[in-house]
Amino acid sequence: MTIQNIPLFQAMGAKMNYLDTRQGVIAQNIANADTPNYRARELTNVDFGSMLREVSGRYNVKMEVTTPGHMTSSNDPSNPRNVKSRTTYEVAPAGNAVIIEEQMINATKNSMDYNLMTNLMRKNVGMFQTALGKGQ
Template sequence: MSVTDLPIVAMLRNRMQWQQTRQKVLAENVANADTPGFRARELKAPRFQLDGSVAAASLPGIGLERTSGVHLAGSGQAAPSEERTGTRFEMMPSGNAVSLEDEMLKAADNQSDYQLASLLYRKSLQTLRTAVGR
C-alpha cells in the first residue's frame, strides 16, 4: 500500500485538485466580467467517502463519529456561514451577472482553503515519515 493510498492523504489530494480547478473557474468568471450575457459559474464541492475517494452526489458525506464516551458529541451540522449563492448587485445592462467583489472574495477564500489543505497534506506526510523512522 502506497502512502498516497491512505484515506486522509487521498482526501487532501482530491481537495487540493478541486480547489485548483475552482480557482481556474473563478479566474474565468473575473476575466469574462465585461462579456455581455456571461453568467458566473461555480464548482460543486466534493463529498468524500471514508476511504478518501470522492462520493457520488447522492451518497452522504463523511459524518461525525464518537469513538469514545469521553468525546464531546457533535451535532453533525456545520456552523452557520454566509451564503453567497447570488450576486448582491443588480445585473449590468449587458446582461452580465458577474460581481467582481463576490468573485474576488470567493478566490481569496479558495486560496486560504488550499493553503490549509496543503499544510495538512505536508504535515501528514511528515508524521508518516517520522512514524517509519526517517
C-alpha cells in the same frame, strides 16, 4: 504500500484537485467580467452537511446533555447563527452577472483552503517520516 493508497491522502488530494479546478473557474469568471450576457460559473460543492444529516438520521445520533452546564446542540432553530442570508445577484445593463468583488472573495477563500490542505499534507507526511525514523 504507497502514500497514495492511504484514504486520508486520497481525500486531501481530491480536495486539492477540486480547489485547483475551482480556481480556474473563478479566474474565468474574472476574465469575463466585462463580457456581455456572461453568467458567473461555480463548481458544484459536495454537501457534507446533508451526508452527515443522512447518517445522523439513520443512526439517531444526538448531543447528550447530562449536566446543566453542558452546551446544547448548535442545530437549535432559535439560534440566529444558523440563519443564512440569501445571496443577491446583480446584473449589469449588458446582461453580465459577474460581481468582481464576490469573485475576489471566492478566490481568496479558495486560496486559503488550498493552503490549509497543503499544510495538512505536509504535517501528515512529516508524521509518517517521524514514524519511519526519517523525521527532522
